Amino acid sequence: MTALPGVLDALNEDQRRAATHQGSPLLILAGAGTGKTGTLVARAAWLQAQGIQPDRILLLTFTRRAADDMLARADPRDRNAPGRIVGGTFHAVAHRIIRAHAEAFALPAEFSVIDPADSADIMDTLRDVHGLVGTSAGRRCPRAATCAEIYSRCVAASTQLADVVSQGYPWCAQFTAQLAALFTDFVGYKRRHGLVDFDDLLLLWRAALADAAAGPALRGLFDAVLVDEYQDVNAVQAEIVRLLQPDGSGLTCVGDDAQAIYAFRGADPAHLRALASTYGDLAIIRLSRNYRSRHPVLRLANVIRPQFGGLELALRAERGEGHRPLLTRCHDEATQAREVCRQVLAEHEAGVAFQQQAVLVRTARHSDLVEIELAARGIPYVKYGGLRFTEAAHVKDFIAAARIVANPADDLAWFRLLRLHEGVGPVLARRVIETMQVAQPQQFDRWADAERALPQRCAAAVGLTVRQLARAAQQERTADRAASILSALHGPVAARYPDAAARFADLERLADAAADSPSLHDALVQLALDPPVSASDLAGKPRLDDDYLVISTVHSAKGLEWPVVHLPQLVDGAVPSDMALTTPAGLEEEQRLFYVAVTRARDRLYLYAPLRMHHHRLARDDRHSYGQLTRFLTSAALAQCDQAHADPPRPALTPIAPLAASVDRELQSLWSGPAAAR
DNA sequence: GGTAACTGGGTTTTT
DNA sequence: CCCAGTTACC
Numbered sequence: 001m002t003a004l005p006g007v008l009d010a011l012n013e014d015q016r017r018a019a020t021h022q023g024s025p026l027l028i029l030a031g032a033g034t035g036k037t038g039t040l041v042a043r044a045a046w047l048q049a050q051g052i053q054p055d056r057i058l059l060l061t062f063t064r065r066a067a068d069d070m071l072a073r074a075d076p077r078d079r080n081a082p083g084r085i086v087g088g089t090f091h092a093v094a095h096r097i098i099r100a101h102a103e104a105f106a107l108p109a110e111f112s113v114i115d116p117a118d119s120a121d122i123m124d125t126l127r128d129v130h131g132l133v134g135t136s137a138g139r140r141c142p143r144a145a146t147c148a149e150i151y152s153r154c155v156a157a158s159t160q161l162a163d164v165v166s167q168g169y170p171w172c173a174q175f176t177a178q179l180a181a182l183f184t185d186f187v188g189y190k191r192r193h194g195l196v197d198f199d200d201l202l203l204l205w206r207a208a209l210a211d212a213a214a215g216p217a218l219r220g221l222f223d224a225v226l227v228d229e230y231q232d233v234n235a236v237q238a239e240i241v242r243l244l245q246p247d248g249s250g251l252t253c254v255g256d257d258a259q260a261i262y263a264f265r266g267a268d269p270a271h272l273r274a275l276a277s278t279y280g281d282l283a284i285i286r287l288s289r290n291y292r293s294r295h296p297v298l299r300l301a302n303v304i305r306p307q308f309g310g311l312e313l314a315l316r317a318e319r320g321e322g323h324r325p326l327l328t329r330c331h332d333e334a335t336q337a338r339e340v341c342r343q344v345l346a347e348h349e350a351g352v353a354f355q356q357q358a359v360l361v362r363t364a365r366h367s368d369l370v371e372i373e374l375a376a377r378g379i380p381y382v383k384y385g386g387l388r389f390t391e392a393a394h395v396k397d398f399i400a401a402a403r404i405v406a407n408p409a410d411d412l413a414w415f416r417l418l419r420l421h422e423g424v425g426p427v428l429a430r431r432v433i434e435t436m437q438v439a440q441p442q443q444f445d446r447w448a449d450a451e452r453a454l455p456q457r458c459a460a461a462v463g464l465t466v467r468q469l470a471r472a473a474q475q476e477r478t479a480d481r482a483a484s485i486l487s488a489l490h491g492p493v494a495a496r497y498p499d500a501a502a503r504f505a506d507l508e509r510l511a512d513a514a515a516d517s518p519s520l521h522d523a524l525v526q527l528a529l530d531p532p533v534s535a536s537d538l539a540g541k542p543r544l545d546d547d548y549l550v551i552s553t554v555h556s557a558k559g560l561e562w563p564v565v566h567l568p569q570l571v572d573g574a575v576p577s578d579m580a581l582t583t584p585a586g587l588e589e590e591q592r593l594f595y596v597a598v599t600r601a602r603d604r605l606y607l608y609a610p611l612r613m614h615h616h617r618l619a620r621d622d623r624h625s626y627g628q629l630t631r632f633l634t635s636a637a638l639a640q641c642d643q644a645h646a647d648p649p650r651p652a653l654t655p656i657a658p659l660a661a662s663v664d665r666e667l668q669s670l671w672s673g674p675a676a677a678r
Numbered sequence: 679g680g681t682a683a684c685t686g687g688g689t690t691t692t693t
Numbered sequence: 694c695c696c697a698g699t700t701a702c703c
Contacts, residue, residue, distance in 0.1 A: 062693070091693050116692080143696080198693055264691060363690050365694095423703095425681045455680095457703095529693070555691050579690055593691080 025248030033292025156266025
């Protein structure tokens with residue numbers, strides 16, 4: 001346990017009031033860089049000093065990293081030590097509870113947790129029945145992934161389908177009825193196959209908490225509940241918190257509505273503002289002393305901080321003066337990429353390690369050119385956000401095989417695994433699955449029947465894979481199961497991918513990582529809820545002596561800070577993203593996103609805006625301003641910045657005079673003939 | 679009938 | 694670069 005006096009001594013007046021508040025529910029309005037984490041950790045320590053057992057304190061966060069950070073600071077003992085504070089993401093904690101009582105939720109003990117890509121796959125298999133496929137009468141249907149997004153949005157925000165469609169997906173309005181039918185099917189499919197998606201994890205936890213019998217027991221597990229980033233809760237999460245703490249006496253929420261950036265997944269900062277009406281005796285403590293950024297960075301942040309009738313908060317700088325933010329207007333994107341690299345290197349030479357710098361972008365692709373330039377100059381970097389390791393085809397294959405072993409009723413996984421084999425397409429795969437009646441627990445036994453459904457040329461290869469998976473299912477140790485799955489995949493992967501050796505090496509790492517888990521189920525859940533960013537993530541963190549630049553989406557950078565931050569692509573259409581401009585709420589969120597980006601910087605902030613954008617087509621009216629400086633850099637904001645220009649380099653040609661002479665000779669030959677020219 | 683190979687159009691953010 | 698639709702092949 002942490003020594004209390006030391007923890008409290010390190011706090012300022014407001015932080016200490018927050019950490020030691022008692023007698024009523026508490027909302028800590030914590031601006032960026034105001035020491036929120038330290039305050040929460042201190043509060044956890046103070047609660048323990050008041051006699052609350054650590055394992056009766058629940059800490060809820062939105063990312064695993066945030067949870068790990070805080071738990072490590074609150075209790076430096078080993079992660080698995082007994083009697084620790086209970087903490088994790090909403091989803092991870094929900095999973096832990098549901099897993100412990102799977103039968104009460106009518107789920108198989110080894111139910112599968114599916115990620116959004118799996119949801120899209122299911123939508124894909126179900127949607128043709130509902131006339132949601134192809135381009136009928138010139139109208140293009142929402143893609144499978146879009147259907148899954150709309151579904152999730154309805155559930156997470158507890159909002160009617162018609163409203164979600166009209167507000168967020170107006171071009172799908174004509175398909176509302178079909179979507180409704182599709183969603184009914186989707187839910188039925190998940191229930192029949194023992195599948196639980198991210199939204200279900202929360203729904204099931206909430207249902208249990210609301211249940212007359214189970215509710216009191218689950219609520220009684222915790223005396224204190226601490227919720228981080230409360231502005232990012234969705235309707236279901238807000239309800240979970242309310243059910244955990246009906247009177248709020250042990251509730252602490254931390255948040256800042258100016259940093260709400262997850263509306264697209266159903267979050268709504270209105271829940272933060274509603275806390276005061278939910279709990280009449282809510283105490284609000286503001287943390288406004290900023291210990292992160294130097295004055296000039298903060299002056300810019302305060303200018304762009306959105307004020308949309310939210311909870312007001314002005315940050316006061318506690319660190320000294322420094323450099324003003326520098327806006328470099330670049331000729332085009334290529335120049336911008338060179339300029340970012342030049343500045344990164346200049347900082348590096350001035351003693352700022354690559355690791356102390358970050359390039360933050362609105363969408364993963366905005367860093368494409370910068371990455372090429374970095375690679376050309378040999379600057380090492382890691383990228384967060386965007387495409388994930390688990391989205392690579394071969395990794396999905398492995399996960400499908402593992403899911404079959406853990407939950408043989410998971411025919412989504414079967415569908416993928418069968419099609420991995422040469423000569424097996426969607427139709428044959430479905431036929432095999434039907435023959436096996438995979439919803440039966442003993443379905444590996446039915447393989448002999450199913451094998452006959454396959455043509456000669458692929459039956460042997462598929463049979464080999466399936467028998468190896470059946471063997472894996474009979475093994476006890478997770479390590480043995482992982483090894484069997486790996487060997488089952490060796491043949492099919494080698495046959496399918498031209499670069500099979502490299503891909504198989506990834507799978508070996510994956511199998512190693514899975515082998516360390518208590519069960520295959522846990523390994524899979526971990527993989528779904530907290531996907532590794534790259535294969536090297538599985539092999540532990542990069543060595544500490546490696547120095548690399550961080551490239552990250554702004555979303556993934558939330559809660560982090562760097563001494564030097566580079567923000568490229570500050571043009572309308574990119575920041576704010578033109579995808580977000582269909583609603584006024586979308587534009588407001590983009591501004592909050594920009595605010596989050598700017599407040600990541602400790603010492604120096606570099607802004608870049610290319611004057612010309614390379615883009616395929618201007619399809620929508622609201623893209624007319626594409627290529628203009630972002631509207632968020634108003635004149636008031638620009639007044640807080642220095643400005644520079646960067647032009648593309650011209651290739652240096654040394655011997656100009658001889659070249660000019662040769663041109664003249666060539667011209668001469670045109671009218672005097674080659675002989676005369678000489 | 680069913681699969682693979684080819685082609686052209688479109689691309690946010692994440693638990 | 695991934696997905697959907699089309700065509701060519703078994």
